[in-house]
Amino acid sequence: MTPEEYEDIKEIEILLRESYNHYFLYESFCKSAEGYISVDYGDVWDREDEGTIKFRSITICSSVFCTEGRSQEWTSTAAALATVREWHQKEMSNGKDTPEAIEEMRQLEKRMTEMYPLREEKDSGI
Numbered sequence: 001m002t003p004e005e006y007e008d009i010k011e012i013e014i015l016l017r018e019s020y021n022h023y024f025l026y027e028s029f030c031k032s033a034e035g036y037i038s039v040d041y042g043d044v045w046d047r048e049d050e051g052t053i054k055f056r057s058i059t060i061c062s063s064v065f066c067t068e069g070r071s072q073e074w075t076s077t078a079a080a081l082a083t084v085r086e087w088h089q090k091e092m093s094n095g096k097d098t099p100e101a102i103e104e105m106r107q108l109e110k111r112m113t114e115m116y117p118l119r120e121e122k123d124s125g126i
Contacts, residue, residue, distance in 0.1 A: 001041070001055045008077035009039060009058065015088040016060070023064055026096045026105065031070065036061040060084070065091070 074080035
């Protein structure tokens with residue numbers, strides 16, 4: 001792995017964490033493997049033949065940010081970083097975490113609760 005690939009992976013992790021921290025200010029939807037990052041270095045023979053760890057691919061699982069399903073894979077850290085930078089820019093500029101937007105969501109939730117109150121479950125006696 002080159003120093004550039006290593007730095008790309010570090011930046012991917014930082015940007016992804018910042019994006020999720022922002023997202024969770026106003027939303028709670030996510031899946032259990034949310035934000036999982038997997039880096040593939042190949043098998044033992046790849047490393048033996050090349051004498052060093054060689055980057056093969058990076059996969060990010062994110063039902064929140066991935067645009068192609070729940071996960072995306074790249075064969076270059078630069079391409080993965082470019083995509084994560086796009087996700088980060090979009091997330092950080094969406095404005096859903098402003099006090100006005102949060103209050104609007106609270107009001108919407110209140111109206112929805114009034115329109116569709118939770119029904120009390122009857123005791124089944126079990």
